[in-house]
Amino acid sequence: MKLTLITLIASTLLAANAFAADPLPSWGDTAPKQNMIAFVEKVTKEGSADFVPAPERIAVFDNDGTLWSEQPMYFQAFFIFDRIKALAPQHPEWKDKEPFASVLKGDVKSALAGGEKALIEMAMATHAGMTTDEFEKIVSDWVASAKHPKTGKLYTEMVYQPMLEVLAYLRANGFKTFIVSGGGIEFMRPWAEKVYGVPPEQVIGSSIKTKYEVVDGKPAIIRLPELNFIDDKAGKPVGIHQHIGRRPIFAAGNSDGDFQMLEWTTSGKGARFGMIIHHTDAEREFAYDRESHIGKLDRGLDEAGKRGWTLVSMKNDWRAVYPVVKH
């Protein structure tokens, strides 16, 4: 009995030690990992000058390019294209109407030639006109089956293992983790809890307007083809304030769309942590920055150093990129 107890205590201590020694096993022992651990240890140490009470430990993460891949185009764009194809029989007019016609011909480049305006037009045509429950089911079904054209993986298998570890590590240290993405809030919520451990109420994103209605005695929230909020660039601090109501102390992003979120987070008083994922790994993922149409990182690359933000090189700082998934 005594021996068993001692064994139990010893193995518990060993396990605790092992965790304390390496809470981030997919990260190399380079500066980013060391910086993160040093930050978490000081803000969680009671009595330390940098101590932050648990309710104020708010961490925000961009999604596209920060928690999962975003090349050759945002995964939500693949979803939009698939929806256009699925809905085409109900929209014979799309055959002659851009950008829909190009999508139906499989000509992605022409479909995206209209830039943000074309993308919003396609989003409205595919993301509105149904109830929120119906849209949730459409997203869930797509995410469970659609495959990435290059890797052949489910999109949710293209999340970054090292970032899953950061999310879990922060939560284990009393942080509340939020997603703050330019992507659609209702495109992420159906799977963010299962994949990232982030519940719907901690997902912030771009949104369209909705309307509450009772139809045939059945209450529903209807999705309207009208923009409500763009959660990108200077919109990210606004979205954070609207949803969270406090300034984060930890922010991670990967593109200049995250610049203001990092700036807002790290310019607050006390200990703060800003991190930029730099896509440097053409072999295991993708390599792009200043010249990329998706996830352009230019100003952030110039200013990370002087602002004290931790720049993460996927190639040099990550031991693994995607999780090992068993089918």
Next chain:
Amino acid sequence: MKLTLITLIASTLLAANAFAADPLPSWGDTAPKQNMIAFVEKVTKEGSADFVPAPERIAVFDNDGTLWSEQPMYFQAFFIFDRIKALAPQHPEWKDKEPFASVLKGDVKSALAGGEKALIEMAMATHAGMTTDEFEKIVSDWVASAKHPKTGKLYTEMVYQPMLEVLAYLRANGFKTFIVSGGGIEFMRPWAEKVYGVPPEQVIGSSIKTKYEVVDGKPAIIRLPELNFIDDKAGKPVGIHQHIGRRPIFAAGNSDGDFQMLEWTTSGKGARFGMIIHHTDAEREFAYDRESHIGKLDRGLDEAGKRGWTLVSMKNDWRAVYPVVKH
């Protein structure tokens, strides 16, 4: 040593029992309390047909008239009037401009004669044009010092003790508690955590637009004199969906402004709980319903029964109204 341990265990069990026996001491042993306990027990009992996993235990509460008093006018209106008086020296034009002129003369009735339009005009003049940090300080200072004209209490002392117990009881049972109010989101957040135990990220309310700006190298979020969202009536399910992204299973309100929130909550699948606080206690609080300009309860009173909502009579079902506060 052994005795001490047994004593410890015994007293722990007693404490647990005492809590299990009466988690809501300020509620009389009438139907509302019994209904609430029966609901919480069935949704938290694993293996029960009505079991709800903890992450889906979302409870939403209106604020004015549900968690604190709202007579003779919304407490935020007192705040607005006090702000108009404080800002008057910087606005000499207000002396001749309604509704400001009436406020400065102390003529509340005329000031409010313009209805919602006048109230919004006054809110814009007093709630915008500063940073979010500055506004938070203004609200915090006011809440710490302003007194209700009838009771002489701080406004935060006019919260309902029985409802504080409901919030704590639900949280002890794995619920996440949210405020969903027609009042200003940034008017509630500075004190909701301390008073209700509800953190800023779980406060939903009406809002004005904001803008992120870097002024003289200092990032700030500026409050703009433009409406963003009205979180009332059919806006409440919309606000709930936008912020929480899942349908609550528990909703409490007191006026017809909460009707759609209760309808949306209780028409979902599985066990649901809807509660309406009926202001029946002119002696300890206020008595009003169908004819009141503030907190009108008419349709809710008619339909509560057939919709299975629990109607709470303040006079008959509450042993106490306000908390006992020691100064």
